[in-house]
Amino acid sequence: MSTAHFRTAAISCVLFPFLFLASARAEAVGPFKDELFSAQTVIEAGDGGDFTIIDYDEMRDINGRDSIPERRVKDRYVSLKVRRFQENQTLDLATGPMQVGRIGLDQGQAFTVIFIHGRGGDRRLGLNDISFGGNFNRLKNLAAENGGTYYAPSVKSFDEKGVADVAALVAYASARSGGKPVVLACASMGSFICWGLSRDPATVAKLSGMAILGGAPDPALPQSAAAKAQLPIWFTHGSRDSVYAADDQLAIYRKLRGAGQPVRFTLFESGSHGTPVRMTDWRALLNWLVR
Structure with a gap:
C-alpha cells in the first residue's frame, strides 16, 4: 500500500x-411504512425547504386510502402489533389525576411525544389505529420501534387548568426519561394548550419542539418564552381550513421565521381542517423536532 x-x-x-x-x-426515528406515508408530492417549496405546499387529493388520500372513507383505513396502512405496547393509565400528576394512553416505555425512553386532541376529543382519538388514514397507528409504531414513548392524554379543558395539567405531564415525561427530548403536538383547539405552555419558561425548557396541526393562530407567540428560547415549531395546515384560516397561521410563521426562530410550515393544497391529522408525516416531523 x-x-x-x-x-x-x-x-x-x-x-x-x-x-x-x-x-x-x-x-x-427510523422508517415505518414510509412508502405509504412519506411519499408526498411537493408542488411548491420556499424558505430553503422550510415552507412546502403538498399535493393533497381527497379522492386519492381518503377514498383511495380507506376501505370505508373516513372510518376505516385499508389494512396495509397499519400494524396492530403495536397494541402489545399500549396501556391505559391514570397518572397521579402534580395537578391531579390524568387519564392517558401510553405506547412504549414507561421510563428511560429515548424521546417522548405527547398529542393533544381538539374540542370534543379524549385520549381515544390519539390512540385510534384505523381512522385518520392510519396516521396515529404510524405514530404509535414509530415511538414503540425507536425506544420512545407516546402519550395520548384526555384533556378536560383548554383553559389555564388544561394548560397546567399538560405542563405537569410534560414534567412527568421529562423526569421519567431522564431529561430526554419531549415533543408536544397539538391539533385544532388543542393548540390553545401549546400556546399556553409557550408562555411558561419552565415547560419550554423541557421541550425539544412543538407541532401544530390545523391549530389556531396566536398573535402573541412571537413574544413568548418559546420564541425567546428559539423552540422549534412545525406547523401543518390545510389551505381550505374553514375553522382557522391558513393565511392567519402563515402570518405567524413568517414573523417567527423573520426573527430567526427555527420554524417549518407544511400546507396541504385543498386540504380541510382535519387534513393535517391524516396527512402529517410524523417521521419527518419527529426527526426535525427530536434534538
Whole structure:
C-alpha cells in the first residue's frame, strides 16, 4: 500500500465512525411504512425547504386510502402489533389525576411525544389505529420501534387548568426519561394548550419542539418564552381550513421565521381542517423536532 493510500485509509477509519454517528443523530426515528406515508408530492417549496405546499387529493388520500372513507383505513396502512405496547393509565400528576394512553416505555425512553386532541376529543382519538388514514397507528409504531414513548392524554379543558395539567405531564415525561427530548403536538383547539405552555419558561425548557396541526393562530407567540428560547415549531395546515384560516397561521410563521426562530410550515393544497391529522408525516416531523 502506498503512503497516500495508507493515509486515505487511516483518515477513513477515523471519519467513518463519526459520519455514522452524525447520521444516527440526524435520524433519531427510523422508517415505518414510509412508502405509504412519506411519499408526498411537493408542488411548491420556499424558505430553503422550510415552507412546502403538498399535493393533497381527497379522492386519492381518503377514498383511495380507506376501505370505508373516513372510518376505516385499508389494512396495509397499519400494524396492530403495536397494541402489545399500549396501556391505559391514570397518572397521579402534580395537578391531579390524568387519564392517558401510553405506547412504549414507561421510563428511560429515548424521546417522548405527547398529542393533544381538539374540542370534543379524549385520549381515544390519539390512540385510534384505523381512522385518520392510519396516521396515529404510524405514530404509535414509530415511538414503540425507536425506544420512545407516546402519550395520548384526555384533556378536560383548554383553559389555564388544561394548560397546567399538560405542563405537569410534560414534567412527568421529562423526569421519567431522564431529561430526554419531549415533543408536544397539538391539533385544532388543542393548540390553545401549546400556546399556553409557550408562555411558561419552565415547560419550554423541557421541550425539544412543538407541532401544530390545523391549530389556531396566536398573535402573541412571537413574544413568548418559546420564541425567546428559539423552540422549534412545525406547523401543518390545510389551505381550505374553514375553522382557522391558513393565511392567519402563515402570518405567524413568517414573523417567527423573520426573527430567526427555527420554524417549518407544511400546507396541504385543498386540504380541510382535519387534513393535517391524516396527512402529517410524523417521521419527518419527529426527526426535525427530536434534538
